[in-house]
Amino acid sequence: MTYCIGMNLDAGLVFLSDARTNAGVDDLRSAGKMRTFGADGERLLVTLSAGNLSLTQNVLNLLDQRARHEPDRPGLHNARSMVDVAQLVGDCMREVRARDEAYLRARDIDPTGSFIVGGQIAGEAPRLFLVYSEGNFIESTPETPYFQTGETRFGKPIIDRVIVPGTSLHEASKCALVSMDSTMRANLSVGPPLDLLVYRRDSLGATIQRRLEETDPYLMTLQRQWNDALRIALNALQPAPWLDDCDG
Secondary structure (H helix, E strand, O other), X not given: OOEEEEEEEOOEEEEEEOOEEEEEOOEEEEOOOEEEEEEOOOEEEEEEEEEOHHHHHHHHHHHHHHHHHOOOXXXXXXXXXXXXXXXXXXXXXXXXXXXXXXXXXXXOOOOOEEEEEEEEEOOOOOEEEEEOOOXXXXXXXOOOOEEEEEOOOOOHHHHHHHOOOOOOHHHHXXXXXXXXXXXXXXXXXXXXXXXXEEEEOOOOOOEEEEEEOOOOHHHHHHHHHHHHHHHHHHHHOOOOHHHOOOOO
């Protein structure tokens, strides 16, 4: 399992993913779930993947290989819009599943996966999509400017309460990291290192990209401050009047 977040804001895009692929008692493994493609000044494409690792890696490797060796074929390097990019990822997902699914199911292996796909191509605004295992996809909206995939339950409340299109990239990045921290605390199958990418609208390639290890000073400070803030907020809440005598 994993947890990935993508946000499409007025100021740009924020992406965050963990890197845990296995969380057995004596078998802890990691692999990055974020991949970037593009050309400075012309396009930036970002994918976050969840689910069967062989499926999602094969999808991305196949798309990358075709972009490199079949330049005349529609691909990530020459797609005219982000809708075309989402369609390419979905089509490739169907292709890999059609090839491998029967063999995986015969071994009781779940052959499904999903992608958050976002970025900007010159001539259009930044866009964000959620591509399902079946190859179909949906696009973010002003009412729902973010997508999650993987282990989504524990980190959703903070995003629901905070994120709107006008949220700044700074605030959205903090919110994403708090959402990830809540998920890591609740589910062992989600864990560091974390990959964070922040893209400023219309920069077409310029990003802030950072890998946060478990001992990263900023991540540790954020976790401590969030814990303290929650305790302070809880203590400040109005007590229920019908519990006045419970401590007496």
